[in-house]
Amino acid sequence: MTVKGIEGFIIDLDGTVYKGKQPIPGAVEAIAELKRRGMKTVFLSNRGNISRKMCKAKLSAMGLDVPEEEILLSSTVTANFLSAYYSSSPVWTLGDAGLREELAAAGLAMADKPESAEWLVITLHETLTYKELNDAFRAVRSGARIIATNADKTFPGDEGDSIDVAGMIGAIVSSTGKEVELVIGKPSSIMAEAALRAIGLPPASCLVVGDSLASDIQLGKKAGMRTALVLTGSAKREDAEASEWQPDWIWDSLADAARAAAFSAETEAAK
Amino acid sequence: MTVKGIEGFIIDLDGTVYKGKQPIPGAVEAIAELKRRGMKTVFLSNRGNISRKMCKAKLSAMGLDVPEEEILLSSTVTANFLSAYYSSSPVWTLGDAGLREELAAAGLAMADKPESAEWLVITLHETLTYKELNDAFRAVRSGARIIATNADKTFPGDEGDSIDVAGMIGAIVSSTGKEVELVIGKPSSIMAEAALRAIGLPPASCLVVGDSLASDIQLGKKAGMRTALVLTGSAKREDAEASEWQPDWIWDSLADAARAAAFSAETEAAK
Missing domain, CATH: 3.40.50.1000 (HAD superfamily/HAD-like)
Known part of the structure; x- marks a missing residue:
């Protein structure tokens, strides 16, 4: 060894x-x-539903001080990818607030309504509601392309294995017939x-x-x-x-x- | 004509x-x-997320008096199917309260927790939250078989076409790798x-x-x-x-x- x-x-x-x-x-x-x-x-x-800032705080609470530059989440890398290639495209999200924090940090603008989005970014959505699912559906029905931070099926949550991004992706793909164009994560x-x-x-x-x-x-x-x-x-x-x-x-x-x-x-x- | x-x-x-x-x-x-x-x-x-009683009330509000016996919803027919063939199986639901009303009317018992369910019944869930999605995921991961009231992709909602049962099914199937055994609806x-x-x-x-x-x-x-x-x-x-x-x-x-x-x-x- x-x-x-x-x-x-x-x-x-x-x-x-x-x-x-x-x-x-x-x-x-x-x-x-x-x-x-x-x-x-x-x-x-x-993890694509938290930001580097949120992750740093979580690690810090465990006694681990890590600078933000040492943290790379799939939300971070997705935001950087979109910023590099589609910097002027308005985006919509199906995911928790941490994703939007990373997208904003990369200089991307949210669409004012689902129908105006050019990209739908999907990640884990632990605060998901039907309305948010339907807004994402409407974005894709109106032509938004789909990018996912990752496509994991489960993650180890506090109460055991929990449904991950694959569930959110499956909901949108199955109902719209559109495919995910790019999965950024590992x-x-x-x-x-x-x-x-x-x-x-x-x-x-x-x-x-x-x-x-x-x-x-x-x-x-x-x-x-x-x-x-x-x-x-x-x-x-x-x-x-x-x-x-x-x-x-x-x-x-x-x-x-x-x-x-x-x-x-x-x-x-x-x- | x-x-x-x-x-x-x-x-x-x-x-x-x-x-x-x-x-x-x-x-x-x-x-x-x-x-x-x-x-x-x-x-x-x-429609599998409402009960006959709820549907009768909705029609009545439009000036249409219809006896419950003249109303057949996919929730009703799914409940009757399970009652006929799996009457002693505890069930779990991913869907609105109307489905549970029909299942109870057919004499079916809800499982006390997702892990105890023998069937997961999926229908439209307009009040969906992540927790409910995750509970359904846990039911299937623990062996529950999947039955769906229907598999429609969209329905005409008050704000235009909205995501239907296919979305809820897609979330569970994509994250668990298990298939729907039976779709009851038209x-x-x-x-x-x-x-x-x-x-x-x-x-x-x-x-x-x-x-x-x-x-x-x-x-x-x-x-x-x-x-x-x-x-x-x-x-x-x-x-x-x-x-x-x-x-x-x-x-x-x-x-x-x-x-x-x-x-x-x-x-x-x-x-």
């Missing part, structure tokens, strides 16, 4: 650092230890590139740590990074064995990341 | 008798005229048989009137009934020409039904 040559950790949040409002045991200490050892860190999450290369830009290291010097084989491990392997699966979230050891996405390491939890970094450093020093 | 041999009218509601809360001009008078001429009537609607033979039982006439003596080619006209033709499309709802004349479901008549509105019945009666009398 060595992480030789690794200078940066790209770390997933839900199921890796915390579950709902609870930090995963050892995670906060492990991140502090990685930072103490000079490792660069970026937090890369498929494992997309858009997310990988955003993370690499933020961490400022070449892929070979980075390690992706996360609890999802399809999201985290696939993203890391496709981008030429090393990968570690943690067993604190959705995947079990046998899932990894059966997966087409084989992580370089399987760790019980993020705490093993710090142990691996320490072991690696000692091995280096002993040479 | 003759409706010779017709003794009963099976009449759709949304888009045929009313749109949102507004009666369609001439519809109320036409129904009164049909009844005056001794025609039997049954109102057959894919054009199913279950709805046709329920209507024929309620009207007490053979198919050849019945005329189905509705605004949907795929629901009303298809149901009527498959069951051996005559059919009339009204242009007051979702379908236009050119839709009918392009459809595989060719109605026997195309009427501007339900008012033509009374004219056709009158014309037919005069023709008969003149013989």
Whole structure:
């Protein structure tokens, strides 16, 4: 178990650092230890319904002080994508307020009504009502194209596995017959590139740590990074064995990341 | 334009008798005229989120007094189906209160929690919240089978076309990977048989009137009934020409039904 040559950790949040409002045991200490050892860190999450500001506050409440620049959410990356390619397009959202916070931060304007939107941005909507679902439906019926922050089916909520963005997408796609044009979240290369830009290291010097084989491990392997699966979230050891996405390491939890970094450093020093 | 041999009218509601809360001009008078001429009537609607009691009150507010026995909603027929074949199965619902009223009227028991449900019944949910969506998701993840009152994509609401049951179904199917086992609503033979039982006439003596080619006209033709499309709802004349479901008549509105019945009666009398 060595992480030789690794200078940066790209770390997933839900199921890796915390579950709902609870930090995963050892995670906060492990991140502090990685930072103490000079490792660069970026937090890369498929959560699209919160903003970096909200995420920073959540991490801070767990005793983890992380600058906003180290946080990349699918809401952030979606906002940056739209800002780069469709900066003058009015948007409509089906999702919580955090998404709109990120869109506004990227300089995008909300449409004044659903019918005027050129893009509908879909993310997790934990405060969903029928009216909001219907407004999104009306936007797409009037010609808005569909982009989704991610397409996860479930996320580990405070009361167990909960319905995620795939549900919101399914509602709109099934009722309008229109397809989603782009899904920004992991494992997309858009997310990988955003993370690499933020961490400022070449892929070979980075390690992706996360609890999802399809999201985290696939993203890391496709981008030429090393990968570690943690067993604190959705995947079990046998899932990894059966997966087409084989992580370089399987760790019980993020705490093993710090142990691996320490072991690696000692091995280096002993040479 | 003759409706010779017709003794009963099976009449759709949304888009045929009313749109949102507004009666369609001439519809109320036409129904009164049909009844005056001794025609039997049954109102057959894919609406699954209201009960017969609620529907009766709505029609009454428009000046149309209809006994509950003449009203057949997809909520009613779904409740009767479950009561006939799965009377001891606890159910969970994703839909408005009217559905639960019909399920209770048919003697079905609600599960005490989503995880205990054997069936999830999905219908239009105009008071939907994320929590209710998530409860339905949890029911299916725990093994509940899915039945839907109908699978319409849109309905004509007070503010224009609105997202219908297909949206609610899409949310659950896309996030759970489970399919809907049974859709009760028109054009199913279950709805046709329920209507024929309620009207007490053979198919050849019945005329189905509705605004949907795929629901009303298809149901009527498959069951051996005559059919009339009204242009007051979702379908236009050119839709009918392009459809595989060719109605026997195309009427501007339900008012033509009374004219056709009158014309037919005069023709008969003149013989």
